[in-house]
Amino acid sequence: MPVDVRTIRGVELVHAGTWQISNGDWTVSADDLAAAVDAHRARVLRKPVVKLGHVGPMGDASPALGYVDNLRIVNGGRTLVGDLVNVPTAVATLLPHAYPDRSVEALTDYEAPDGRVWPLVLTGLALLGASAPGVDTLASLQDVANLYGVAAARRVTVAASTFHPAGHAAAERRRAVQVAAARRRRTNRITIGV
DSSP: OOOOEEEEEEEEESEEEEEEEETEEEEEEEEHHHHHHHHHHHHHSOOOOOESSSOOOGGOOOOOEEEEEEEETTTTTTTTEEEEEEEEEEHHHHHHHHOEEEEEEEEEEETTSSSSSEEEEEEEEESOOOOOOOOTTTTTTTTTTHHHHTTOSSOOEEEEEEEETTTTHHHHHHHHHHHHHHHHHHHHHHHHHH
């Protein structure tokens, strides 16, 4: 079965500043944002996963709904943005409506196995619906014009990707023929029996 996924480019993740988050005040500097980009490029940890909310009922069984990639700094070094990659189409379609906000999960002063200390390493991105984000100045995904580049000063592209395992087309065609034949037989039985 093909996997239909999307890439949502240029999503704001964090602004430099002091923010009141769930576990207290969090001050993020432009240097911290640059360190997050460096840590991502160095692959200090795996790519940050996209998930629904910070804590879900499934706990550690929650699915990854894509990942954050291509971290970069914009707005004079004051904003960290990234691309949400391999987001299932159904989730990508719902984002502006059901999950317009987001909140990063990160480690501060993370010591890597090699002994290097990284000021900020992103580990996840929680999609938020009813809950307000700690960094409340991020552009909302409800702004479809900004999300899709319609009448916007800056263009953000949503790209699609479909994965087809080897031999998938032939198997899919055989299955379609089988389903059509079964429907035809069922229709004939129902029609004859009436």
